[in-house]
Amino acid sequence: xxxxxxxxxxxxxxxxxxxxxxxxxxxxxxxxxxxxxxxxxxxxxxxxxxxxxxxxxxxxxxxxxxxxxxxxxxxxxxxxxxxxxxxxxxxxxxxxxxxxxxxxxxxxxxxxxxxxxxxxxxxxxxxxxxxxxxxxxxxxxxxxxxxxxxxxxxxxxxxxxxxxxxxxxxxxxxxxxxxxxxxxxxxxxxxxxxxxxxxxxxxxxxxxxxxxxxxxxxxxxxxxxxxxxxxxxxxxxxxxxx
Amino acid sequence: xxxxxxxxxxxxxxxxxxxxxxxxxxxxxxxxxxxxxxxxxxxxxxxxxxxxxxxxxxxxxxxxxxxxxxxxxxxxxxxxxxxxxxxxxxxxxxxxxxxxxxxxxxxxxxxxxxxxxxxxxxxxxxxxxxxxxxxxxxxxxxxxxxxxxxxxxxxxxxxxxxxxxxxxxxxxxxxxxxxxxxxxxxxxxxxxxxxxxxxxxxxxxxxxxxxxxxxxxxxxxxxxxxxxxxxxxxxxxxxxxx
DNA sequence: ACCTGAACACCGTTCAAGT
DNA sequence: ACCTGAACACCGTTCAAGT
Numbered sequence: 001x002x003x004x005x006x007x008x009x010x011x012x013x014x015x016x017x018x019x020x021x022x023x024x025x026x027x028x029x030x031x032x033x034x035x036x037x038x039x040x041x042x043x044x045x046x047x048x049x050x051x052x053x054x055x056x057x058x059x060x061x062x063x064x065x066x067x068x069x070x071x072x073x074x075x076x077x078x079x080x081x082x083x084x085x086x087x088x089x090x091x092x093x094x095x096x097x098x099x100x101x102x103x104x105x106x107x108x109x110x111x112x113x114x115x116x117x118x119x120x121x122x123x124x125x126x127x128x129x130x131x132x133x134x135x136x137x138x139x140x141x142x143x144x145x146x147x148x149x150x151x152x153x154x155x156x157x158x159x160x161x162x163x164x165x166x167x168x169x170x171x172x173x174x175x176x177x178x179x180x181x182x183x184x185x186x187x188x189x190x191x192x193x194x195x196x197x198x199x200x201x202x203x204x205x206x207x208x209x210x211x212x213x214x215x216x217x218x219x220x221x222x223x224x225x226x227x228x229x230x231x232x233x234x235x236x237x238x239x240x241x242x
Numbered sequence: 243x244x245x246x247x248x249x250x251x252x253x254x255x256x257x258x259x260x261x262x263x264x265x266x267x268x269x270x271x272x273x274x275x276x277x278x279x280x281x282x283x284x285x286x287x288x289x290x291x292x293x294x295x296x297x298x299x300x301x302x303x304x305x306x307x308x309x310x311x312x313x314x315x316x317x318x319x320x321x322x323x324x325x326x327x328x329x330x331x332x333x334x335x336x337x338x339x340x341x342x343x344x345x346x347x348x349x350x351x352x353x354x355x356x357x358x359x360x361x362x363x364x365x366x367x368x369x370x371x372x373x374x375x376x377x378x379x380x381x382x383x384x385x386x387x388x389x390x391x392x393x394x395x396x397x398x399x400x401x402x403x404x405x406x407x408x409x410x411x412x413x414x415x416x417x418x419x420x421x422x423x424x425x426x427x428x429x430x431x432x433x434x435x436x437x438x439x440x441x442x443x444x445x446x447x448x449x450x451x452x453x454x455x456x457x458x459x460x461x462x463x464x465x466x467x468x469x470x471x472x473x474x475x476x477x478x479x480x481x482x483x484x
Numbered sequence: 485a486c487c488t489g490a491a492c493a494c495c496g497t498t499c500a501a502g503t
Numbered sequence: 504a505c506c507t508g509a510a511c512a513c514c515g516t517t518c519a520a521g522t
Contacts, residue, residue, distance in 0.1 A: 014486080038515065048488050050517075055486095059515065103356075110352030114345075114401035115408075118429045123441045130440035143440070144447045145459045152398025152460075153391055159356035160394075187360040198372035198385070199365045205386045217387045218394075225467025256505080280496065290507050292498075297505095301496065 017055045074098035075128040087132035099158035106159030137232030146226045259297045316340035317370040329374035341400035345408040348401030379474030388468045
């Protein structure tokens with residue numbers, strides 16, 4: 001009768017970096033970033049805190065590895081063919097969904113992109129979006145700007161959306177998503193009319209909207225900008241054939 | 243002969259929320275987020291850790307207040323008149339510079355936007371960008387999408403740029419900014435050609451670029467998207483006159 | 485080679501006691 | 504009303520000791 005937590009005792013498989021990262025993701029998903037503790041992790045793995053250090057250098061590396069694992073699973077390549085922009089939308093929605101499923105991901109990505117852009121996680125995201133930009137026929141001179149703009153919009157927007165979902169589902173909040181958006185909208189409408197005229201005017205639009213739809217509206221906007229500033233050239237046949 | 247840290251003893255003015263937040267920002271700027279400690283803060287204010295709690299509820303509120311103070315100072319309204327888009331660029335560069343001056347700001351903003359969009363910091367940023375969007379003549383139906391796209395691009399891009407600056411200046415790195423970008427570029431060129439063809443191709447463009455110029459390229463791209471999807475209507479005379 | 489678990493240094497927060 | 508500083512609970516990390 002182990003009383004301290006789920007998954008009490010059994011452990012025939014030895015510890016491994018993979019198993020540790022998997023448990024870390026589960027912990028992050030269920031109790032959030034503040035709940036990811038070496039002691040809690042050790043409990044869940046039926047071992048002591050020190051054992052983890054044999055496989056992982058420290059907490060920073062653990063968070064990096066957890067983020068990378070989730071991102072790697074999220075960026076499945078879009079299948080070729082389809083209307084222009086379909087590939088971008090597929091990749092964008094993959095990241096959007098991943099952030100929604102793992103609300104801690106948004107803050108982690110921001111922290112890691114804005115700390116070590118040379119890590120493994122930044123190139124992974126950049127590459128998956130960039131391929132779709134290239135498939136769009138954007139000339140090479142526009143690749144960096146176009147891909148950056150898409151990436152920042154996707155991650156920022158997904159993060160804000162996950163905030164809504166997470167806050168609505170927060171323990172004790174007991175709110176439906178619509179209720180929550182309603183609350184935000186009402187809060188915005190209560191702002192000082194002199195200082196926040198614009199935000200107040202927009203508050204009503206926030207109330208009833210569909211997130212994915214609004215997210216895709218933003219993608220469409222950035223895509224329109226890409227097409228306007230970097231008119232697509234004919235695509236190499238390879239992209240279409242294979 | 244106080245030996246523990248700078249600003250050793252004198253304190254005639256009483257403690258106040260304002261003074262505490264100011265000291266917190268200084269600490270964040272000089273030693274980063276991990277250096278912001280109630281004990282270090284108390285030292286700097288020549289008091290004990292407990293005293294701070296009389297004025298501020300806890301660390302979360304302290305970080306929120308520090309972020310808000312810096313953002314409030316950064317979003318000076320752009321002066322009316324000027325070419326279309328000038329206002330957007332002014333506000334964007336204000337935020338860009340703030341993030342560069344306070345490298346901890348990027349992660350804080352991401353964390354706070356993706357946690358409490360009803361706080362004071364989100365509407366402040368949203369409002370300052372939104373006003374410029376409205377001044378652009380964008381019809382109301384496009385306000386939310388256009389402002390969101392700009393905001394996410396600005397904050398994401400500024401954060402990534404600050405990362406470069408901060409990493410280059412990190413203690414022990416002793417790198418110039420150009421050197422650092424060169425290192426990132428070289429790292430990207432060393433990626434697996436099969437898995438990262440796009441990122442490798444772009445690596446060269448990263449090497450010699452000017453940050454602000456590249457940042458403004460992205461702003462131009464988003465602006466082009468806004469104009470394409472939400473063609474400006476005639477602006478109300480008020481905007482021009484006053 | 486891999487794991488155990490006590491121990492260390494440090495942190496956010498509380499609170500009885502002061503002024 | 505405001506400040507002091509010891510104390511508490513908790514955390515990341517280390518490391519001598521085990522297998």
